[in-house]
Each structure stands twice: as structure tokens, then as C-alpha cells.
Amino acid sequence: MTRILHTQQERTDLPLTVMPCVVDDMIEPFMQHFDMLRDVTRLRMYTDTTLDPQEIIRRCEGADAVIVIGVHITDELYEALTSHVKLFVFGGTGVASYIDLPRAERDGVGVCNVRHYGDAAVAEFAVALMMELSRHVGELNTQVRNGDWHGLFGTELNNKTLGILGFGGIGQTVARIAHGFGMNVRVWNSHVHADSLDGIELVDSMADLVAGSDIVSVHLPLTDETRGIITDDVLSKLRSGTMFINTARAEVIAHGALERRLMRGDILAGLDVFEEEPLPADSPLRTMPGVILTPHVAWRADGAYASMTEQIMRALVSFFEGGDYNRVV
Template sequence: MTEIYETQPERTDLPLVVMPAILDSMVEPLKAQLPVLKDVARVRLYLDFTEDADLIVERTAQADVMINGGPHLSDDLLHRLSGGVRGGEGGKVGCIVFSGTGVASYINLALARELGVRICNAVHYGDNAVAEHTFALLLELVRHVGELSSGVKAGVWANPLGDGLQLAGRRLGIIGLGGIGSTVARIARAFGMEVAAWRTSQTPAERFEESGATPVDDLNELIASSDVVSVHMPLIDGATRGLITADNLAHLKPGTLFINTARAEVIEPGALVARLQKGDIPAALDVYDHEPLPADDPLRSIPGIVLTPHVGWRTDGAFRELTRQMVACIAAYFAGEDLNVVVSER
């Protein structure tokens, strides 16, 4: 039987917040934040993880607010959660708080707006975490520490992978100079790298000065002139989905190191796989079009690339800040205030 953690269960006069599925790493940080909701709302956490739609509906049947800890919410499920019914019994969820930033990958925002469901997310909670993971991936590409460690443990005292590459003096091209991209830029400069970033109309001019990145107006020029290309563009429907095209990737010169810790969907479908299959671009990826990565995905069989299971954001510090923002969003909702609102119910 699934373990349940509840606060103020006797306060049936208070609205109910339910988290129907949770990652183990989020449990303790979230519990630590819940005193903020004392006398505001009672909270019920189901201490397991599920993507079963019927079970999610059952667990949130009486909830006013749902915390979405990762399951993808289909359109049918969103209807059922909000009381729009379609496909089964409906609930009464008026606000969904997403445990992350890229909510567009998990919830149909246009449908949520149509159904009158507020959607909140968390922002900048993982800037340091993802930036640090970006460099973990980059360092694996240039020094192969993981592979060499496995070799030594297996009795191989040699370097079959060849000499490493030095980051100092190399040029890093950043696509997306937001909170994470700016943090990556500062770390890169500490390594002695030359840093440039794509300048878009959404990027404040002062951000380039603050991060030490040289602005480049043409994306193809940025890609072609860089030794390392790192993607940090958020996924925004109608703006960044498929923004990086096959033509852009064609400007990667052989040997360029390519990293994506942002969202796979910001790249034109199929374009990255096609470019990597040529075999001349070492790459490291933490995000994919389909997650978990299917067993037959061609990325699994391309030599020279490093794959991690979308864990760039998962650190102790990121979980603390993430859960703080989640609870603050809930408190704001019940107070009639707006915080991190991606879709308004009004």
C-alpha cells in the first residue's frame, strides 16, 4: 500500500492540495516547506511515483490544487482533473503547480487556459545545477574520465581514447543566454574559454556584459565559429519549439562539441540525430524527444556521444529552491495573488 504523508488532516474546512506522484528526492525538501501552508491548506502527498491516469484522477478527486511532480498530463487527463470530465469522472482542480520550469513539455497550456486552470512553474531554481551538469558533460567529452575510470578498474592502464582536449582558449557558443546560459558563461570564463552567445530580441543587452559573452546576431555564424556549442533555450510554444533547424546544425564544423541540457524540442525533429549520425560531432545530451529514451532510439547506437537521463536539474540545492517556490505558488493562489503564473485561470 502506498504511504501517504498529510498535514492538518483534521482541518476539513481548509482547501486540499494533493501531490499524486513524487520523486523520492523531493519528499524531504517539500516536507520542510509545508509549514508555510499552516492554516492555509491541508496537504496530502502520495509517496510513490505513477503515471497511471486513473490513479492520478482517483488521488486528486477532492483536490483544489494539484502538484505535478513529473507525470505528463494528457489532454484527456487534464479534462478529468479540472472537472471538464471527458473520458471519465472529473475532479475540481483549479490550479496545477508544476515541479520545474519547462511545463510546456508536460501540459497542454492552451487547453489549460480553455479549461480555466491556473498553471504555475518554478524559475531559476536549477540555474547552478544545470550549468554544473553542462560542464560535467563537457569535461567527459574532452577528458573521458568516466570511460578511463572503467578501464582502470578493468585492469587497463592505458588511454585508448587518445589525449584530452584543453578547454582554455577554446570558443564556447551559447544558444540561450538566460539564467542557466549566463551561469554557463561565467563558469566557462573561469576555465579560460572565449565565450559568445546568440543575441535575440528577448535577450537584454546588459546580460552579455554581466556574463562576459560576446553577442552574435547570426545563429549560423555563432555555430560555425564555435569549438563548443551549448543549448540553453527554454521551450516556448510558438517561439522556440523547433527553433534550431537542420540548416543551423549543418554549420557545425567537424569536431565541434555539442551539448544540450535544455529541451530536445527546441531542435527541429530529427535534425540532431541526422547530424550526429555523420559521426564527426562529439555530443553530450541530457534531454530527448521521448523520455525515457526508447531502447530502439538511434542516439543509443551513435559512437562518441554521452547520454544522461535528464538529471541535470537534480541537486540538493535545486530541490530546496524548487520546493520553496512550489509552496509559495500555492500560498499565493489561495491568497488571490499571482506568482510564477504561466497560465491564468482568469
């Protein structure tokens, strides 16, 4: 049953903020920051995960601001909501894949995101995918529970070469963890200068980085410049046995390119993000051997939640007080 949580419900003189849906384990972290909104905005928070567009429109009726958790603001939603909504606050960093930012800018609709909230969480998850592909802990657990003591051969990460595509907060955190494993780290990112890297090889060509790596981990933001930047040609450089990890955005890979490369059957992959989410039942990825699939959960961890929820509340307060905290548009 859906609960509706209210703050300052009686303060009809205050602007209204609506959270039309939320992940269940985020409710308590949000509640811990409710006091930040005192005398600034009312909040109406729905405690389920509905993604039905018409229901979201109904729930957001009269809202001045909307907190967006996992919802794509389609053209239909945008047109319905922006008749009254002045601000969207997203519980994530890469908002370009969730809302038409140029349109929002033209229309004067504010958009905020959260920043660096999940650097540790996503980096650790990327490494967890590497560990699962190399040491098969989940599969071994299933074996033992099924009475099988056969075991599986593993691959060490020590002395392997990790190629990182994108070197923002998450990529840098992955590099630090990788150094702890004794891995050799190479980075491709046109915005990073060699003198800012400690013990890391900077590679000018993405194709060269991919060709020379035992593991490739993607940590690029989704922008107009990065959309489709990982092409069929780049992926063709992956050597047999290479692990390909993506906890960033699926759209930074050219449409269909990863599936085409995986169909050759000679590389492994750990994927937490997909062009269409939830992953369709008929997706060829579901039946490919050597591919680990997770439901876009790399960011879902206690520390990330604490930072995300606080930043969302700060963005709301800032907006209603005339500031621009975490404003993207």
C-alpha cells in the first residue's frame, strides 16, 4: 500500500514539492533531511516505485518542484508537468538521458542534479563486477548450495592492465582501488592532463587504450560529445578474454555495438546500465554466456544515499531562496 508522507502540510503559503515515487530503501535517508525544508517548501512524498506516466502526472498536480527518482521525463510528461512545475531535481548526475535539457533551458524550467554522491559506491560496484567475472563468487555460492564441490578456475587482477574510459570522480576512485590490487592503470580522457595523474599512464587514443587493456571500465558521463563515442571500431580492438565493464551510461556506446561485439563470444562483460531499462525480456544480452547483468544499482549504497538525499534537499532550498546550487539548467 502506498503511503504519502507530508511535511508542513498546513503551510499552504509555501510552494509545493512532490516526490511522485521513490526506491523503498531511500525513504529513511530522505526523512532524515526533512527539517532542511522547514519554512521553505512543503513536501508530498509517495512511497512506492510507480513509473506510470498518467499516475505521475496526477500525483504532481499543483507542484512547483518535482524530485525525480528513476523517472524519464518524456515529452508527454514534460508537457503535462511544466504547465506548473518550475524545477526538476534529479537523484543522479547524468540527467541528460532523463530530460531534454535544451528544451528546459529554452522554456526557463530549472533542472538540478546531484554530484559526486556515488563516486565510492559506483567505483566499488565496478570492481565487484570485475571480481565476479574473474573469481565467480556468486556462481561458486550457487554450486555449493546445490551440493557441487567442483569449483571454478579464476583469474587474478594483480598485474593486469586496467583501461579506464573517463576520469572524473568515479574513474579516479576506481584507479585508486585498482592500484591496491596491484593493477596497472591506463586512462583515456581528453579533459585530463598527464601532470594531474599519479602512477597512471595517460593514453591519447581510445582505441589504443582498449587494445592494450585486460579490463576496460567505462566511466564517461553522457553528453552530446560522448553519446555513441565508443564505436564498433573501438570495440573491435578488445582482445580475446578482455573484461568490459560499464557502470556509466549505455548510450555512450554506439547503438548495438556492444551486442555485436559480445556475439563473437570471446570477451566477458559486466553491465549495470542499458539503453532500455528495465532490460527487455527479449534482449540478446540475457542469454549471452560470460555476461553479468545487474539492474542499474551501482549507485544504491548507504553513503551514496546520504549524500544524494542531502544534495537534493539543498538544491530545493537554494532554488526557492533564489540560489543556483547544483543547477544544470
